[in-house]
Amino acid sequence: MAGTIALPLEEFIASLDNASLPKILQVCSGVYFQGSVYEISGSEVCFSTGDLIKVIRIELLSVSCEDVRKNDKFELPINHTGLFKVVPDEMPYSSIEELLSLRPVGLESSLPFTFSSHSKMTFGTLTLGPGRALTVLSIERHKGEEDQVRCHVKGQQEASAEVRIPLSSRGEFYECGSEECFTLQEIMSSPSLRSRRFHFINTTKYEQPLVLSPVYQVHAIMNLRKNVLKFPSNLEVDVVDVTEQCKDADFVNPLSLTEVLSQPDESFPAVVEILECPETRSLFKCSWLPELNKNQHLVFHKKGTTAMVLLSSLKSRKTQQYFLVSQQYGGRLRRRPREFNSVYELYAASTRTPGLKVSVTRNCEEVEEEGLPALSVGDQLEIVSCTRMELLCESSKGNKQSVEALLCQHLSDPNDVDDDDDDDDDGDEEVKEQDEKTEVLLPLYMQGHFVEILSDNKKYRLSDLEKEFSLPLDVKVVSRDTGLELDPLVGAACLRIEASMLEPTIQASFPHRPDYCFEIPTQWLSLSVSFTKHPLPWPQGQPPKCNIERVTEVTDVFFYEFRIRGNTDEAPPPRPPKRDLSSLSVTKKSSKSEKKSSKTSKAKNKQKSVPTDQFSALTLNNKKRPPAPPPPDGLNDEPPPLAPRKLSEAETATRKAQPNTYVKMEQSIKNDLYDMSADVDSDHDYESMDESLVSMVKTAQEHIVFY
Structure with a gap:
């Protein structure tokens, strides 16, 4: 393209591709909205006549559709599924x-x-x-x-x-006219097609011919600005291509951390300036991350690849923590026994640790129908292999069902050997040998609680653990890394080494403290920087001795993202076999009836032992009273006489108190009750009442008032 021809920005960008970039453009004229300032995606973009713009990348966003006859415009996404035909x-x-x-x-x-x-x-x-x-x-x-x-x-x-x-x-x-149809992607990829007019097919919304124009997002830098500009290509600006004339123009060259890794080794150490802050701050919880602000300077000492491991603290009362630790960590660690909550976890661990030995930490009852053996606390097992076992399936009329199981050997506890029986040593050895060879099958779907048996009490370096043992591995820090000001791994009851990795890193520090270095994992941090010509913050030829931060705390988001990236399509744990629903329903019904009968017997026993329940049934506040016992023989069916009205104080003084109507019945009721309890041949199961119960009944009768 000739450098003296002015073209609209939209037309010029449409003629480019990323292979032909970068291009340097000069603004020569344009129509501006509200002066010369554009507010685009929260950033202020200002183009003035004579400005130089260096286009470094273009990205297709959408397609502008213009109805020339109606002077109407609208945009369609690039993934629009409609088809178009060429208008002759x-x-x-x-x-x-x-x-x-x-x-x-x-x-x-x-x-x-x-x-x-x-x-x-x-x-x-x-x-x-x-x-x-x-x-x-x-x-x-x-x-x-x-x-x-x-x-x-x-x-x-x-x-x-x-x-x-x-x-x-x-x-x-x-x-x-042709019957050939095109998609937006096909039209935009052909310069010849973009010059034609089209119309929709299978729609009546727009029957008029349309002119299709691509709308790009332009990534550019300016000679007077340090940050990367992003603006659409349909701005009403005329530009001129001055790439050949302005080769020596001073532009800031923004680089991502991945692009920094591609720089030659001779470029380090250097002072860089942060142009764009990290986009995802939720991945790291380290002390240096909040200081990575825009326009902040950093010292990049060198680039390289660092061997790291990912640690996690076990779940406890405190929040679970995650750490990204360099294998050059100087502390000493000791292995901790792993805990397993299912047989499938045992199987997964045994594939990486042959000869795994565990101890049972919770009792397990035997369920013969499901193949679950009885396990007691303290039982020691050695994992042998994974095999299959046959279960009798009741729902399939005696047919057997094959399930995966873990073959284990029972190990005898050396503490169970009786030292006093010295005379029968040969017999004990035979029994011991027989116990050691006792085999047990554990279905993979079985739930259980086990802990690993360890005989190793040695202290290891982090790099040695990763070489000698398979991961994951439970450890505890027994001596801190003296090269760290604060070792966050010390004090944790147990840490689990989840995985190891090789991470491309950049060793960096802040200019005010060049000896305190930290390693930036370039694949996990989005940062845009530019190399500057500032001098290094130390005397020439005398670099400081760097203390590298070997431990970086990360968030659970980092942990889950790491697991997703390294996800292996492992099969899920097996399901338990299907149970016979009919037998379960019968079992449930029988259990319910047993519970009901037990509740009835308990209530009956309670009724016998606590006579106050009978007394409470006689109160007026009780809504549900038990049926009254039949009246004694000495009482007739006539209603009792009415109680006399209440007298005043004067009448009380002149008259004598009337005797209680029910007092004369006390002795007869008492005698009748004793007679009823003594009648063994009676059909009613009445219990004998002691003197305290008779006294309570008497008191209750005296307090009953009939209205």
């Missing part, structure tokens, strides 16, 4: 060669296509009238002869013929 040009072509050269795509890939002639055409003995449609089938090239196109002509009464027309044939030719 109304402009005539003067020759066959011109008609073929202006096809939207390559001729061979777009065949066949149809055109017509405005005038009569004669080819030897064949004459074609005006308006006759000709379909181009192929182009024929012969050495020493003029190129020709082979066309199909459809005549009257379904008659057809083939003709060959030289490319140099002149006339007035028009393109006919």
Whole structure:
């Protein structure tokens, strides 16, 4: 493109691709909204005449659709699923060669296509009238002869013929409509197609021809600004390509951390400036991360690859923590026994640790139908292999069901050997040998609680643990790393080494403290920097001795992202076999009836032992009273006499108190109750009442008032 031709920014960007970048543009004119300032995605973009813009990347965002006749515009996403057809040009072509050269795509890939002639055409003995449609089938090239196109002509009464027309044939030719359809992606990828007009198919929303234009997001830098600009390509700005004239212009070169790794080793150490802050601060919980602010300077000492491990603290009352630790960590660690909550976890651990030995920490009852053996606290097992076991499936009429199981050997506890029985040592040895060979099958779906048996009490370096043992591995820090000001791993009851990795890192520090270094994992931190010409913060040729921060605390988000990236398609734990629902229902019913009968017996026993329940049934506040016992023989069915009205103090003084009507019945009721309890042949199961119960009944009777 000529450097003196001014083009609209949209048209110029549409003619580029990322392979041709970078390009330096100069703003020469434009129509601005609200002056010369654009507010785009929260950043202020200002273009003035004469500004230099260095385009470093373009990204296709959407497609602008313009209805020329109605002067209407709208945008479609690039992944729009609708199809478009080319609208034939109304402009005539003067020759066959011109008609073929202006096809939207390559001729061979777009065949066949149809055109017509405005005038009569004669080819030897064949004459074609005006308006006759000709379909181009192929182009024929012969050495020493003029190129020709082979066309199909459809005549009257379904008659057809083939003709060959030289490319140099002149006339007035028009393109006919085609049934070929295109997607937005195909149209935008072809410069020839972008120059044509289209219309939707299978829709009546827009029947008018549309001009399709790509809308890019432009990533650029300016010579007077340090940050990367992002703006759409459809800004109404005219630009000129001045790439050749401004090769030596001073532009800030923003680099991502991945691009920093590609720089030569001679570029380090250097002072860099942060242009864009980290986008995801939730991955790390380290002390240096909050200081990575915009325009902050850093010292990049060197680049490299660091061997690291991912640690996690076990779940406890405190919040679970995660650490990214370099294998150069100087502390000493001791192995801790691992805990397992299922047989499947035992199986997974045994595949990485042959000869794994565990101890049972919780009793397990035997369930013969499901193949669950009885385990007691303290039982020691050695994992042998994974095999299969047969279970009797009740629902399948005696058929057996095969499930995966873990073959283990029972180990005898050396503390169980009786030292006093010295006379029968040979017999004890035989029994011990027999116990050691006792085998047990544990289904993989079985839940249980086990702890690893360890006989190793040695102190290890972190790098040695990863070499000698398979991961995951439970450890405890027994001596801190003296090279760290504060070792966050000390004090944790137990840490689990989840995995090891090789991470590309950049060793960095802040200029005010160049000897305190930390390692930035470039794959986990998004940061844009630029190399500066600032001097290093130490005397020339005298770099400081760096103390590297070997432990970096990360968040649970980092841990889960790491697990997702390294996810292996492991099979889930097996399910337990299907149970017989009918037997379960019978069992549930029987258990319910047993519970009901037990509750009834308990209530009956309680009723016998606590006579106050009978007394409470006689109170007026109790809503549900038990049925009254039959009246004694000495009482008739006549209602009791009414109680006398309450007298005043004067009347009370003049009259004598009336005797209680129910006092005379006390002795008869008492005698009748004793007679009832003594009647053994009676059909009623009445219990004898002691003197205290009779006294309570008497008191209750004296307090009953009838209205």
